[in-house]
Structure formats: structure tokens, C-alpha cells
Amino acid sequence: MPTHAPDTLSAVVFDWAGTIVDFGSCAPMGAFVKLFAQYGVRITIDQARGPMGMAKWDHIHALGQLADVRSQWLALHGREFCNADVDALYEVFTPMNAAVVADFADFVPGAVETVNAVRALGLKIGSTTGYNRPIMDILAPLAAAGGYVPDNMVCAGDLASGRPGPAMMWQCFADLDIWHPHTVVKVDDTGVGIEEGLNAGTWTVGLAVSGNAAGLPLAAWQALPAAAQAEVRSAAGATLRAAGAHYVIDTVADLLPVLDAIGQRVKAGERPRPA
Incomplete structure (x- = not known):
């Protein structure tokens, strides 16, 4: 069903490694x-x-x-x-x-539950990745077996150019029948992934703890004392904000309140700042 209303969120586009799977983006x-x-x-x-x-x-x-x-x-x-x-x-x-x-195909804790909750809001689930098709031919079925099947998937190499350019996001818009980029939220753990969303005109949410910016496997993150976690979170968050992220959260499990806040801003007529 097409979602063309200009004042309502229509889709969330997720990255893969460090966002949905592979805590720490280690693979x-x-x-x-x-x-x-x-x-x-x-x-x-x-x-x-x-x-x-x-x-x-x-x-x-x-x-x-x-x-x-x-x-x-x-x-x-x-x-x-x-x-x-x-x-x-x-x-x-x-x-x-x-x-x-x-x-390295384990889900980031809370990822599947969050995606299911996003779907329950009536939003479409897009995905882009820096992995190419041969790698995703292995990873995507493993994710599907665990309950994660996005509505589309655009891989590096599918198009003439990739991140930080907007082409993969534009392909998501076409695949998902999206008219208004400002009704889309891009969720990513890398600076170039944030720039990809900005260059396509979407809202962007950076993931500071689960992804490349922190670069720690889940067990290593959990083993850190609180003060060390705060330092890692702060440094990773600064990297993502410098790339232009509108919001920065720890992991995808923290996304729903941010979607609510973005939804209110879109409803009020606000648009994401450009790249």
C-alpha cells in the first residue's frame, strides 16, 4: 500500500552490520x-x-x-x-x-523486536548495506531465519555509486513507493551511512554503541565499567553528530521514542536539515 502523505512517517531504512546484526561491526x-x-x-x-x-x-x-x-x-x-x-x-x-x-550474524539485542514494532506502526522497512550481493546472499537468509526480512535490500555494487551518495536511498524510495524523503528515517552506525541519508533528504539516526563508531563486540562492551562505557559512547556519538546525525542513540533498541519525536516534527511541517 503506497504511503504518500507528506505529514506522516512512511519508512525506516536500516543499515545491516552494526545496526541490525553484528554488534560492533566486526565481520x-x-x-x-x-x-x-x-x-x-x-x-x-x-x-x-x-x-x-x-x-x-x-x-x-x-x-x-x-x-x-x-x-x-x-x-x-x-x-x-x-x-x-x-x-x-x-x-x-x-x-x-x-x-x-x-x-557475525547474531542480532543486535532488541533489533528484531524493534523492527516488528516499527512495522506495527504501519511503516515500511527498507535496507541498504555496504556489503555486496555475494556476501548478502549468505547473511540475508540467516537474518530471515531469525525473523528479519526487510521490504527491500539495496547492496553496494547494485548501482553506479554507493555511500555517501544518495543512489541506494533513491532505490529504496522506488522499491517502497516513497514520494517524500522527509517522511523517511535512515538508521546507521557509520558516518557515510548518515551522509547517505542526509544526501537523500531523510532524517538520520546514528547508533553510537552497537556499530563501527565504538567498534566493540557485545561482550567487550558489556565488560566495560560504566565510566569507560560513557567515554566510548561520547566519542562515538561525537563522530556521528559530526557526520550530521539528527539523533544519536546507543542501539536500534532505543529507536521507538526517536521515531515518535521525528513523527511529531514532520507532522508540524518541519523538514530535516540538508547535508
């Missing part, structure tokens, strides 16, 4: 480190996390532009890191990431 990290090590280049987990949320080709390209990585590559291979190298690494990375993604 790709070891794969990126292992990938570059296979070519003789050392990168850290923190370096690997930097471009998170981008399409994986773009992510590899961004890592290759780091000064430390460029110098290592030049010393080892006798030439600058180039797009042909990105192509080669990408072909190795996809099966490498696909091999481990099932090990």
Missing part, C-alpha cells in the same frame, strides 16, 4: 587486515575501520590511499597503489569476508 575488520597482509602490507584494525560503511571496493581504495599503506605498497611492489590493484584485492576480499560473515 569485515579481520578480513581487511588479512587481505592487505596477503599482499605484504600491514594495516591496523583502527585503520581498517576508518572507511567503514562504504562499498567494499571504495573501502579498499580508501585504505590504499593512506600514507602508511601507500609507502608500504610502493616499497614492496615498486609502484603506486592503483585502481587495478583495488580490483584485484576486491576479488580476493569478497570470498574472504563471505567466509566469516556467518560467524
